[in-house]
Amino acid sequence: MIRVMINSQPLALIVDDAVFNRRLLAAMLAVNGIRSIEAENGKDALDKLDEVTPDIILLDIMMPVMDGFQTLSIIKQRGYTFPVIILTADCQESTREICLEMGASYFVTKPIRHENILELVKIFIKSNVNA
Numbered sequence: 001m002i003r004v005m006i007n008s009q010p011l012a013l014i015v016d017d018a019v020f021n022r023r024l025l026a027a028m029l030a031v032n033g034i035r036s037i038e039a040e041n042g043k044d045a046l047d048k049l050d051e052v053t054p055d056i057i058l059l060d061i062m063m064p065v066m067d068g069f070q071t072l073s074i075i076k077q078r079g080y081t082f083p084v085i086i087l088t089a090d091c092q093e094s095t096r097e098i099c100l101e102m103g104a105s106y107f108v109t110k111p112i113r114h115e116n117i118l119e120l121v122k123i124f125i126k127s128n129v130n131a
Helices: 019-031 043-047 070-078 093-102 114-129
Strands: 013-017 035-039 056-057 084-088 106-109
Touching: 013 019, 013 043, 019 035, 019 114, 035 043, 043 070, 056 070, 056 114, 070 084, 070 093, 084 093, 084 114, 093 106, 106 114
Parallel strands: 013 035, 013 056, 056 084, 084 106
Antiparallel strands: none
């Protein structure tokens, strides 16, 4: 299936309870032609998914209300196929393995290098649009 984008700019959903992290990622993406919307926890992210379909999700794990594990599980249960990149301070190998087994596309530990995240986002968006 070829995805047709109505707006030529891809859309990222940034899910993190730290407003500073969300705004920093959003600004970096915007400078590179990627629109974004923000969610402060998993529940907020799922509510936003009722309104829009992003090209990619950047998802934190440790959040109040609904954590990243629960969010990722529901995203996959709903059949969404867009890439999900986990961005977390949890550097345990077991956490990485769990996220990837649950269907995450990639796992990055914080602190993140923005140029690396930008490159990952571009790669996954391009592969998702061409899928």
